[in-house]
Amino acid sequence: MTQNLSHPAVDIPPAAGEPSLRRALNSKSISAGVVAALFGCTGPALVVINAAEAGRLSNAQTVAWLFAIYVLGGLISLFLALRYRQPICGAYTIPGAAILSASLTVIPFSDAVGAFIMSGVLVFVLGITGLIGRLMRWLPMPIVMAMIAGAMIRFATGSVDAIVSAPLIAGAAALSFFLVTRFSRSVPPVLVAGVVGLAMAFAFGQLQPANVNIAWVMPTLTAPTFSLDAFLAITIPLTALVIGAENAQATGVLMAEGYRPPINAMTIISGIGGALAGLLGGHNANIAGPMTAICSSEQAGDDPRLRYGAALVNGVLFALFGLFAGLAVPFILAFPKALIVVIAGLAMIGVLLGSLQQAFQKGGACQIGAFVALAVAMSQFTLLGISSPFWALLFGVAVSWLLGEIKR
Numbered sequence: 001m002t003q004n005l006s007h008p009a010v011d012i013p014p015a016a017g018e019p020s021l022r023r024a025l026n027s028k029s030i031s032a033g034v035v036a037a038l039f040g041c042t043g044p045a046l047v048v049i050n051a052a053e054a055g056r057l058s059n060a061q062t063v064a065w066l067f068a069i070y071v072l073g074g075l076i077s078l079f080l081a082l083r084y085r086q087p088i089c090g091a092y093t094i095p096g097a098a099i100l101s102a103s104l105t106v107i108p109f110s111d112a113v114g115a116f117i118m119s120g121v122l123v124f125v126l127g128i129t130g131l132i133g134r135l136m137r138w139l140p141m142p143i144v145m146a147m148i149a150g151a152m153i154r155f156a157t158g159s160v161d162a163i164v165s166a167p168l169i170a171g172a173a174a175l176s177f178f179l180v181t182r183f184s185r186s187v188p189p190v191l192v193a194g195v196v197g198l199a200m201a202f203a204f205g206q207l208q209p210a211n212v213n214i215a216w217v218m219p220t221l222t223a224p225t226f227s228l229d230a231f232l233a234i235t236i237p238l239t240a241l242v243i244g245a246e247n248a249q250a251t252g253v254l255m256a257e258g259y260r261p262p263i264n265a266m267t268i269i270s271g272i273g274g275a276l277a278g279l280l281g282g283h284n285a286n287i288a289g290p291m292t293a294i295c296s297s298e299q300a301g302d303d304p305r306l307r308y309g310a311a312l313v314n315g316v317l318f319a320l321f322g323l324f325a326g327l328a329v330p331f332i333l334a335f336p337k338a339l340i341v342v343i344a345g346l347a348m349i350g351v352l353l354g355s356l357q358q359a360f361q362k363g364g365a366c367q368i369g370a371f372v373a374l375a376v377a378m379s380q381f382t383l384l385g386i387s388s389p390f391w392a393l394l395f396g397v398a399v400s401w402l403l404g405e406i407k408r
Contacts, residue, residue, distance in 0.1 A: 024309030031191035032300035032347060033313025036291040038194075039344045040091050040314070041070070041321045041328075042335055047097045049329070055104030055112070060220035061281060063326050068282025070322025072273050076285060077315025080269060086259050087295035087311040088250065088266065090273065091288030091318065093241045100283060103233050114224035115234035116278030122239045123286070124271025132243060133264040136251055140405075143396040145359035146370035148252040150377025151389045152293060152348050152355070159345030166338035169206060173197035173339060177346045190299045190347050197339040206336045222281045240390055242270055242286045249289025249389055256354045257296045258304055289389075290344070298350040369400025 045066065052062040069092040076090025104112060126132050136144075162170040177193040247266055254261040270286035277285040294300070295310035321328050359370045373396030381388045399405075 021309075024306045025312065026301060026306065026309065027191065028188040028299065028301040029307060029309030030313050031188040031194070032295055032297065032307075033310040034317065035190050035194065035299075035343050035347055036089060036294040036310065036314040037317035037321070038335065038340055039294065040288065040291050040318065042337070042340050044091075044094045044097070045329060047094060051097050051100040051104060054101045055109050057109060058220070059326075061109065061222060064220055064222070064281040066282070066325035066329070067322045068277040068280035069285050070318050070325065072277050072280075072282075072285035073288065074315040074317070074319030074322065076269055076273050076287070077311045077318065080262075080266070081308040081311035081315065084262055084265075085305065085308050086254060086261065087292060087300060087307040088254070088261065089288045089291035089295050089311050089314050090269075090285060091291055092277070092283060092285050093238065093246050096238045096241045096283050099237055100234070107227075107230050107233060108225070110222055110225040111227045111230035112234055113222050113278055113281055114226040115230035116238070116283045117224055117275050118226070118231060118235045119238040119242070119284055120271050120274025120276070120278055122235065122271070123242050123274050123284070124268060126243060127264050127267030127271050130264050132247070132267045136248070136263050139393060139397065140366040140369065140400065141255070142359045142361075142364050142366045142370040143373045143393060143400065144248075144252045145256055145355045146374040146396065147377045147389055147392040148249060148256060149352055149355040149359055150374040150392055151249055151289070152352055153378055155290070155341075155345040155348040156352060159342045162338035162341040162345070166336060168204065169197050169200045169336055170338040170342040172200045173342050174346060185302075188299065190343055193343050193346060194339075197336075197343065201336050201339060220281075221279075224278065238274075238284055242274065242284050243267070243390075246270075246289045247287045248393060250287045250292040252355070253289065253293045253296055253351055256351060256358060259296070293351045294344065294347045296351070297347055299347045366396070366400040366405045368403055369396040369405055372396045372399045
């Protein structure tokens with residue numbers, strides 16, 4: 001007998017009967033969108049800059065890279081949020097940028113650009129054939145939700161570390177968040193936390209423009225070349241990260257919040273974004289797991305139908321950051337890291353609670369497999385350049401199949 005592994009019905013239709021755009025742009029959705037953009041434009045931007053420095057790229061090539069991934073990532077957010085009225089955010093794969101720090105030391109950047117384009121084409125093919133949609137619908141919901149919880153739990157633990165390292169700034173932000181949550185439902189807690197944290201940072205002289213080696217120059221394009229080494233070292237890991245980490249996380253988060261995400265469309269758009277970003281000199285522009293989690297959380301509004309406004313705000317800010325990257329990077333990086341980390345962690349509380357509840361319901365299916373997925377996703381495990389969320393799904397399903405939790 002075949003076990004039914006399809007995901008349960010959800011309450012939020014994808015497009016029909018959308019509320020007005022004006023109502024979607026409210027104080028809570030705007031504040032969540034700003035938090036998501038600050039998260040994506042601070043530490044992750046520095047990861048890209050470090051990878052560019054490792055590859056000895058010129059300032060013009062670095063600006064082109066940032067332009068490609070942020071402008072296209074912002075356009076992905078705007079398109080998908082308006083098309084499906086869901087808080088789907090675009091950005092790029094942050095682990096992908098991290099592995100490029102090593103790859104670009106031995107692979108010419110023109111070969112890397114060719115590998116970026118090939119990765120986008122592969123993702124597009126996987127989306128247009130519908131393979132990813134069928135796979136995500138087959139995966140047991142408890143394992144998907146456990147992977148989401150494991151991947152996102154680092155935001156919660158990071159918040160604790162941030163408060164320990166900067167108790168006056170991060171601690172004040174966290175305290176204000178919980179006080180507003182307790183005493184007011186009309187004021188966005190993340191907005192208050194951000195304002196309080198910034199005020200404390202300013203008072204203690206912690207807002208200083210970063211000293212990074214990037215200037216206001218026009219972006220320059222790099223003609224792609226293609227090699228087998230770049231395909232194996234860059235294309236394959238990037239494709240796996242886009243599908244198994246970013247898109248899978250975003251899909252799971254949206255399901256946890258009650259949406260019916262357009263899985264194949266998200267994959268197709270990630271493929272198109274990846275190919276276009278490669279042509280402009282940047283690695284894959286695709287669906288973003290962490291930013292989608294922030295914009296789809298309850299911090300983006302009480303009505304889930306209106307939370308797509310947060311993705312719109314995030315998209316506009318991402319695109320502006322990409323357009324003015326040469327000028328914006330030093331000032332964006334001036335924000336204290338501890339403050340950004342703690343606010344992102346606070347915004348994730350609802351997503352984490354929902355994911356854990358759905359993963360480990362009493363009497364639910366695939367409980368051991370879900371626990372394995374949780375543990376693997378929480379770890380720093382990588383294999384073949386692919387990070388833990390992908391392996392969490394794979395190992396969780398494998399264990400459930402071995403234990404008979406998944407029946408033929």
